Amino acid sequence: MVENRRYRNILAYLVLAVGVLIVAFPVYLAILASTFDAATIINGNMPLVPGDQAGENYYRTLFIGASRSTREPVSMMMLNSFIMAMGIAIGKILISILSAYAVVYYKFPLRRTAFWIIFITLMLPVEVRIYPTYKIVADLGLLDTYTGLILPLIASATGTLLFRQFFMTIPDELLEASKIDGAGAFRFFKDTLLPLSVTTMAALFVIQFIYGWNQYLWPLLITTKDNMQTIVIGIKKMLTTQDALTEWQIAMTTAVLAMVPPVFVVIFMQRFFVKGLVETEK
Amino acid sequence: MAGVSLDTVRKIYAGNVEAVKGVSLGIEDGSFCVLVGPSGCGKSTLLRMIAGLETISGGEVKIGDRVVNEIEPADRDIAMVFQNYALYPHMSVYDNMAYGLKNRKTPKDEIEKRVKEAARILAIESFLERKPRALSGGQRQRVAMGRAIVRKPQVFLFDEPLSNLDAKLRVQMRVEIKRLQRALGVTSIYVTHDQVEAMTLSDKLVVMSGGQIEQVGSPSEVYRRPETRFVATFIGSPPMNILPGKVEGNGRVSIGGQSLSVSDMRDGLAVGSDIEVGLRPEDVRAGATGQLSMNVDFVEELGATQLFHGKLGGADFIVQAPTGQIAADAKQLSLSIDPANVHLFDPQTTKRLGKA
Amino acid sequence: MRASQDRSNNDLCRHWGLNHMEKRAHFSSKTVPYLLLLPQLAITLIFFYWPASQAIWQSFLMEDAFGLSSEFVGFDNYRHLFAQPEYYKAMSTTVVFSLAVGTLSLACALLLATQADKKLRGGEAFKTLLIWPYAVAPAIAGVLWIFMFHPSLGTLSQPIRALGLDWNPLLNGNHAMTLLVLSATWKQISYNFLFFLAGLQSIPRSVIEAAAIDGAKPIRRFWTIVFPLLSPTTFFLIVVNVVYVFFETFGIIDAVTGGGPAGQTTTLVYKVYADGRVGGDLGGSAAQSVILMVIVIALTAFQFKFVERKVQY
Numbered sequence: 001m002v003e004n005r006r007y008r009n010i011l012a013y014l015v016l017a018v019g020v021l022i023v024a025f026p027v028y029l030a031i032l033a034s035t036f037d038a039a040t041i042i043n044g045n046m047p048l049v050p051g052d053q054a055g056e057n058y059y060r061t062l063f064i065g066a067s068r069s070t071r072e073p074v075s076m077m078m079l080n081s082f083i084m085a086m087g088i089a090i091g092k093i094l095i096s097i098l099s100a101y102a103v104v105y106y107k108f109p110l111r112r113t114a115f116w117i118i119f120i121t122l123m124l125p126v127e128v129r130i131y132p133t134y135k136i137v138a139d140l141g142l143l144d145t146y147t148g149l150i151l152p153l154i155a156s157a158t159g160t161l162l163f164r165q166f167f168m169t170i171p172d173e174l175l176e177a178s179k180i181d182g183a184g185a186f187r188f189f190k191d192t193l194l195p196l197s198v199t200t201m202a203a204l205f206v207i208q209f210i211y212g213w214n215q216y217l218w219p220l221l222i223t224t225k226d227n228m229q230t231i232v233i234g235i236k237k238m239l240t241t242q243d244a245l246t247e248w249q250i251a252m253t254t255a256v257l258a259m260v261p262p263v264f265v266v267i268f269m270q271r272f273f274v275k276g277l278v279e280t281e282k
Numbered sequence: 283m284a285g286v287s288l289d290t291v292r293k294i295y296a297g298n299v300e301a302v303k304g305v306s307l308g309i310e311d312g313s314f315c316v317l318v319g320p321s322g323c324g325k326s327t328l329l330r331m332i333a334g335l336e337t338i339s340g341g342e343v344k345i346g347d348r349v350v351n352e353i354e355p356a357d358r359d360i361a362m363v364f365q366n367y368a369l370y371p372h373m374s375v376y377d378n379m380a381y382g383l384k385n386r387k388t389p390k391d392e393i394e395k396r397v398k399e400a401a402r403i404l405a406i407e408s409f410l411e412r413k414p415r416a417l418s419g420g421q422r423q424r425v426a427m428g429r430a431i432v433r434k435p436q437v438f439l440f441d442e443p444l445s446n447l448d449a450k451l452r453v454q455m456r457v458e459i460k461r462l463q464r465a466l467g468v469t470s471i472y473v474t475h476d477q478v479e480a481m482t483l484s485d486k487l488v489v490m491s492g493g494q495i496e497q498v499g500s501p502s503e504v505y506r507r508p509e510t511r512f513v514a515t516f517i518g519s520p521p522m523n524i525l526p527g528k529v530e531g532n533g534r535v536s537i538g539g540q541s542l543s544v545s546d547m548r549d550g551l552a553v554g555s556d557i558e559v560g561l562r563p564e565d566v567r568a569g570a571t572g573q574l575s576m577n578v579d580f581v582e583e584l585g586a587t588q589l590f591h592g593k594l595g596g597a598d599f600i601v602q603a604p605t606g607q608i609a610a611d612a613k614q615l616s617l618s619i620d621p622a623n624v625h626l627f628d629p630q631t632t633k634r635l636g637k638a
Numbered sequence: 639m640r641a642s643q644d645r646s647n648n649d650l651c652r653h654w655g656l657n658h659m660e661k662r663a664h665f666s667s668k669t670v671p672y673l674l675l676l677p678q679l680a681i682t683l684i685f686f687y688w689p690a691s692q693a694i695w696q697s698f699l700m701e702d703a704f705g706l707s708s709e710f711v712g713f714d715n716y717r718h719l720f721a722q723p724e725y726y727k728a729m730s731t732t733v734v735f736s737l738a739v740g741t742l743s744l745a746c747a748l749l750l751a752t753q754a755d756k757k758l759r760g761g762e763a764f765k766t767l768l769i770w771p772y773a774v775a776p777a778i779a780g781v782l783w784i785f786m787f788h789p790s791l792g793t794l795s796q797p798i799r800a801l802g803l804d805w806n807p808l809l810n811g812n813h814a815m816t817l818l819v820l821s822a823t824w825k826q827i828s829y830n831f832l833f834f835l836a837g838l839q840s841i842p843r844s845v846i847e848a849a850a851i852d853g854a855k856p857i858r859r860f861w862t863i864v865f866p867l868l869s870p871t872t873f874f875l876i877v878v879n880v881v882y883v884f885f886e887t888f889g890i891i892d893a894v895t896g897g898g899p900a901g902q903t904t905t906l907v908y909k910v911y912a913d914g915r916v917g918g919d920l921g922g923s924a925a926q927s928v929i930l931m932v933i934v935i936a937l938t939a940f941q942f943k944f945v946e947r948k949v950q951y
Contacts, residue, residue: 008756008856009756009758011753012753012754012756012758013753013758015749015750015753016750016753016754016758016764016768019746019749019750019753019768019827020764020767020768022824023767023768023771023824023827023828024767025786026779026782026783026785026786026824027774027782029782029785029786029793030781030782030785033785041791042790042791043791044790044791044792044795044796046791046793048793094677095677095678095681096678098674098675098677098678099674099675099677099678099679101674102670102671102672102674102675103671103675104661105661105664105665106664106665106666106667106670106671106674107664107666108666108667108668108671108672110672111671114675114679117679117682117683117687118678118679118682121682121686122938123931123934123935123938124686124690124931124934125881125885125934127885127888127907127910127911127930128690128693128885128907128910128927128930128931128934129686129689129690129692129693129927129931130910130911130914130927131693131696131914131920131923131924131927132688132689132690132692132693132696132924133685133689135689135692136684136685136688136689136692151681151685152681152685154681155678155681155682155685155686160678167661168661171366171368172661172662172663173364173365173366173367173368174368174370175661175663176333176335176355176362176364176368176663177362177364177368177369177370177429178370178381179334179335179354179355179356179663180333180334180335180355180356180360180361180362180382181356181381181382181385181429182356182382182385182386183356183381183385184665185665185667185670187385188665191370191381192370192372195372196371196372210772210773213775214773214774214775214776214777214778214889216775216776216777216888216889216892217888217889217892217911220892221915232775232777232778232889233777235777235778235781235893236777236781236892236893239781239784239893248785248791251781251785252781252785255778255781255782255785258775258778259773259774259775259778262773262774262775263770263773263774265773266769266770266772266773267766267770270766270769273769274769274832277772277829277832278832278833278836335663
């Protein structure tokens with residue numbers, strides 16, 4: 001390092017510390033709010049040290065729910081979010097590793113066409129085709145189902161491209177050695193390719209779990225029943241009855257609960273998270 | 283065990299690129315055959331066609347008495363050692379060696395017996411449980427050979443197996459491969475671009491260039507009597523000096539006006555016609571009374587020997603001599619050569635112009 | 639025409655490393671590859687291509703008030719759209735929103751990344767502490783910020799009022815937009831930070847050391863050496879941030895302002911949703927979807943064509 005001078009490092013620490021504080025402050029407020037009763041929050045003078053209502057708030061939020069708006073226990077919403085996130089992450093890994101295997105390791109007449117069909121979907125985010133997709137899901141009778149929540153979101157080029165990129169880095173000789181060792185397409189996939197893809201799968205899992213957990217517009221459209229709503233939708237509904245009726249202590253407790261799983265995944269699987277983010281480039 | 287025979291084998295890639303142009307070759311059972319040539323000469327393609335990793339565009343490949351053109355690599359009863367070893371990175375050394383046997387439904391105790399035996403031969407018993415990434419280059423190389431040995435195949439195929447090793451290890455592994463092949467007696471085909479490896483390992487040396495065989499023979503035959511100018515300059519280090527000359531008459535040629543006697547010379551060459559004269563640096567003797575004189579530009583020290591670089595008859599010329607035999611500050615050398623060590627080549631066809 | 643098409647295809651290919659499409663060794667089978675592709679292709683066709691083509695088709699139809707019948711109206715929906723002042727308003731809102739979030743989040747992220755790149759003790763911990771907001775759902779981010787700046791109960795609203803500003807993001811459009819920009823930026827900094835840090839770490843130390851020996855002081859070094867070398871990352875992030883603001887901020891807007899007050903924070907994507915859902919105007923909403931598709935495709939093409947090549951490495 002050039003000119004590693006002390007005052008510059010102090011400045012760097014200062015900038016980073018301010019950054020961390022700004023980033024953390026809104027979340028700190030949410031955590032604070034989850035420890036007070038409604039009245040304390042409503043009067044606009046919430047103290048900056050935690051209160052004593054945490055137990056009550058978390059119990060009510062998880063097992064009873066907001067009494068005026070959603071009336072659904074948040075634990076149920078978290079289960080829905082979890083099923084959706086896992087479904088999207090696992091489904092995406094499954095279908096994209098298969099399609100990448102076909103595109104990379106087989107030669108067949110329509111290979112390029114198949115690849116481009118998948119590739120183009122990069123340019124069609126769900127937001128631009130939202131109502132026709134809604135109509136198809138409705139026609140298939142998939143409204144208010146997990147299948148309807150998951151299926152339209154698991155096909156995208158990201159996973160296929162990521163696996164393809166990884167497969168291309170595997171030396172050809174490994175397949176040739178397998179062939180000489182008597183392994184066919186299925187054995188090579190199961191014995192060699194799958195074990196080697198574990199980190200790539202983990203990286204994709206982390207990114208897609210977060211993507212799935214945080215979905216908003218899609219579940220907003222296709223879930224109408226209270227018992228199908230995800231936590232991100234639930235919290236928004238808690239806020240709709242404007243101002244005076246909003247049970248802020250429940251809403252903020254829900255916000256904290258909604259952040260825990262994905263943030264947990266990012267922090268404890270940071271290596272895979274960074275790999276996934278950088279390699280999918282989106 | 284079995285020999286291998288190739289009959290006008292061709293490889294044509296998409297776009298009509300002919301990588302192998304009709305190669306015929308017989309490799310005797312139990313012999314060590316080395317294919318050598320510069321990169322792009324078709325030697326690896328030929329090996330991979332024998333392995334079944336490339337389709338054969340024309341001709342016939344036989345292992346033993348069986349034509350294998352349409353047979354899957356796994357069913358050809360061959361084993362291959364790759365340049366980058368191609369070890370399965372997620373499997374232990376033991377599993378790497380056992381994988382091919384497991385796929386063939388070999389009984390467990392038989393697998394264990396064979397892997398243990400191969401590990402003993404290769405002295406890798408102590409790290410059977412390790413993953414390949416925990417091994418050094420030389421150790422990985424041994425595992426790759428172990429994977430080939432356990433299968434007890436009819437033919438070993440080696441695709442530049444030593445080129446990822448450092449120079450010292452390469453020499454050591456070269457000796458081990460030779461010893462192992464002698465002990466097991468399995469027919470081996472070995473591809474390399476390194477002529478020293480080729481010379482030291484082979485029973486049968488095949489020099490290739492441009493998708494064709496230039497010459498086949500024992501290493502000493504190829505070295506002593508190169509059939510083409512390409513072989514002459516490719517085999518031997520430093521390479522053979524090639525000088526333009528003229529035919530003077532039966533048994534004599536001239537280089538830049540200096541006359542030289544030749545023992546292996548085709549009869550009936552027209553006097554005064556152009557000819558290329560090949561002299562190996564190590565065959566040339568410097569003394570008081572030589573037939574040729576050379577101007578020295580500089581000297582390279584190799585320890586045991588010295589290389590004198592200079593000009594002879596206007597062309598670059600190298601003389602190799604044991605250190606101390608020639609004064610290192612010599613500016614002019616008078617050179618003599620045994621007529622048996624003079625090689626003549628046709629300037630047009632580049633073929634040897636020796637006795638018929 | 640043909641040549642330029644080929645070239646842009648090649649750019650796409652290079653970006654994804656597609657020019658090395660080929661493996662030397664393959665398996666061959668008449669059916670297996672199609673079976674492997676089937677799940678993905680089926681889902682892609684049903685949930686991507688069919689709805690996208692439906693959107694295009696619908697954009698040429700006009701439905702009656704009850705959605706019972708529809709007739710082909712050509713470009714009427716588009717004409718109608720471009721006659722609406724609200725549509726231009728949504729466009730300008732989107733542009734302002736994008737510029738503000740992009741500039742702010744890139745600047746903050748770059749500042750933080752340059753500091754985190756200094757190989758400080760505890761640098762990894764700072765990295766962890768800065769990247770987790772990526773995991774927070776946009777809608778949740780919106781909720782956090784509206785809670786903080788809520789006109790009556792927000793912890794930070796009172797200090798602002800004390801400064802003499804009549805702060806009310808629920809009624810004042812500019813205040814609402816400010817709040818949106820802040821919350822969208824807050825969430826995006828982590829992503830930009832990670833990429834800037836990776837970009838900075840890939841600049842060879844020797845280049846910076848050479849500049850130091852050439853007598854460039856740290857700030858000058860940054861602007862003349864580091865920043866230009868970082869430009870591929872910067873351009874990549876600009877495009878990604880524009881796409882982010884276009885599409886992924888939907889949750890923030892819906893949670894914080896619902897497009898209001900009086901449509902002042904309605905972006906193009908939000909308008910697709912609002913017109914179709916609330917207004918029931920499926921044809922108009924479809925026409926907007928098609929325009930958005932064109933914008934995304936143009937952005938992606940722009941990224942491949944210019945970002946990949948014109949930027950120095």
